[in-house]
Amino acid sequence: MKLNSVLGQKKLTLSFEVFPPKADSDYESVKQAAYRVAKLHPDYMSVTYGAGGSTGGSTIALAEGIQKEHGVTTIAHLTCVGATKESIQNALGDMKNAGIENVLALRGDRPAWMKEEPFTDYHYASDLVETIREFGGFCIGGACYPEGHPDAKSKSEDIKNLRKKVDAGCEFLTTQMFFDNNIYYNFLYRVRSAGIEVPVIPGIMPITRASQVDNAIKLSGCNMPERFKNIVDKFGANKNAMMQAGIIYASEQIIDLIANGVTNIHIYSMNHAQVVKGILDNLSEIRKGAW
Ligand code: FAD
Numbered sequence: 001m002k003l004n005s006v007l008g009q010k011k012l013t014l015s016f017e018v019f020p021p022k023a024d025s026d027y028e029s030v031k032q033a034a035y036r037v038a039k040l041h042p043d044y045m046s047v048t049y050g051a052g053g054s055t056g057g058s059t060i061a062l063a064e065g066i067q068k069e070h071g072v073t074t075i076a077h078l079t080c081v082g083a084t085k086e087s088i089q090n091a092l093g094d095m096k097n098a099g100i101e102n103v104l105a106l107r108g109d110r111p112a113w114m115k116e117e118p119f120t121d122y123h124y125a126s127d128l129v130e131t132i133r134e135f136g137g138f139c140i141g142g143a144c145y146p147e148g149h150p151d152a153k154s155k156s157e158d159i160k161n162l163r164k165k166v167d168a169g170c171e172f173l174t175t176q177m178f179f180d181n182n183i184y185y186n187f188l189y190r191v192r193s194a195g196i197e198v199p200v201i202p203g204i205m206p207i208t209r210a211s212q213v214d215n216a217i218k219l220s221g222c223n224m225p226e227r228f229k230n231i232v233d234k235f236g237a238n239k240n241a242m243m244q245a246g247i248i249y250a251s252e253q254i255i256d257l258i259a260n261g262v263t264n265i266h267i268y269s270m271n272h273a274q275v276v277k278g279i280l281d282n283l284s285e286i287r288k289g290a291w
Contacts (some may be wrong), residue, residue: 001073002139003044003102004171007264008199012289013043014254015201016269016276018066020058022050027058034062036273038070040280044102045074046174046266051081051108052118056091064098075141076100078132079108080122088121088128092135104141105129105170126165133169142170144200146178146187150221159194172198174266177205177216179249180225181256204253205268206275208246210236247278254279258286 006013018034021027038045047063049055063074076095078088095103105128110118122128125142132140142165145158152158162173173196178184184202191200207213210232217224231249235241254265269276280287 001044001101003073003075003141004139006043007172007201010263012258012287013264014280014283014287015044015046015264015266016040016042017046017048017203017266018062018269018271019048020050020055020062022054024058027061030271031062031065033271033273034066035070037269037271037276038066038072040273040276042072042276045072046104047074047076049077049079049106049108050111051079052111052114053082053087054111057094060091060094060098060100063095063100067099073102074100075102075104075139077104077106078128079106080125080128081108081110081118082114082116083128084121085131088131089135092132092138096137101137102139102141103132104143104174105132106143124161124165126161126168126170129165129168129170139172140170141172141174142166143176144173144187144191145176146183147176147220147222155190159190159196162191163194163196166196166198170198172201172264174201175203176220176222177203177268178222179205179207179228179253180223181253181260183223184257185260199264201264201266202257202262203266203268204250204257206246206250206272206279207232208243208272208275209239210242243274243278247275247282251279251282254283255286 021030047059049059063076066072066074105125107125148155148158231245235245
């Protein structure tokens with residue numbers, strides 16, 4: 001199923017992200033973790049891609065397995081890092097053969113181990129979007145950054161570049177994580193003012209371990225509200241309490257988004273079925289949609 005047939009409609013969708021293993025030897029255990037998420041019946045699942053192609057084959061294999069064995073639609077991520085025109089054609093051909101109909105087109109970041117220039121044939125995600133559109137047969141998504149992409153000169157420059165990505169054929173956008181919904185609402189206002197009309201799906205990251213905080217800030221440059229810092233400060237040392245508090249914080253963000261008319265929400269679930277289940281349990285009545 002192509003995601004453009006369900007996104008941007010009135011029906012609520014909750015999607016969950018999983019990642020493939022870096023080492024082939026871990027494939028079975030990671031697959032089982034991703035399948036446990038699939039068994040909870042999300043509306044769709046996204047499977048990340050290790051920039052530089054480190055997870056290329058397993059991204060496609062995992063996405064294919066989730067669709068075939070659990071009937072959950074997937075979107076496979078793909079990046080420009082180290083990619084050539086030929087490698088992208090091959091990856092798209094493999095996806096098509098695997099029955100994958102949705103691609104999240106990303107630039108990616110230069111991995112620390114990569115010595116050579118990472119962006120030769122493809123410099124920006126919009127270049128990749130163009131190739132995927134020309135290839136045909138895929139619904140194409142892209143990423144966006146409510147707090148601005150770290151490389152962007154300014155937020156307005158970033159939104160101008162986002163417009164180029166959408167004009168190239170990107171049919172929906174998923175946001176970087178944020179921990180204060182007002183940041184998303186302000187961003188949506190600026191995106192719509194720039195004439196970008198595609199669905200902008202908020203990405204929610206449940207922080208369920210104190211050790212995730214620094215990494216989340218480093219990866220995304222996102223702002224941590226005092227309210228959340230206080231939660232980590234109080235419960236961070238107790239594994240179970242932090243898990244519960246993190247699930248509730250993410251659930252509250254989701255409930256607020258739904259209450260403000262957002263119908264598609266993406267959750268960075270990081271292969272944790274327990275976190276997915278906790279969020280779904282908190283939304284059990286809300287998901288019935290009888291309001
Ligand atoms: P782009 O859209 O290319 O933007 C990158 C920068 O270039 C921005 O500053 C933008 O303003 C600027 N820019 C864009 N177009 C132009 C232009 N034409 N001219 C000048 N400047 C331009 N990384 C992975 O490695 N694997 C994943 O699976 C993965 N999944 C992700 C999923 C989501 C939802 C998000 C939000 C991020 C994900 N990332 C992933 C991280 C992502 O690859 C990085 O954030 C990367 O730095 C930017 O990727 P992008 O596709 O947003 O880049």
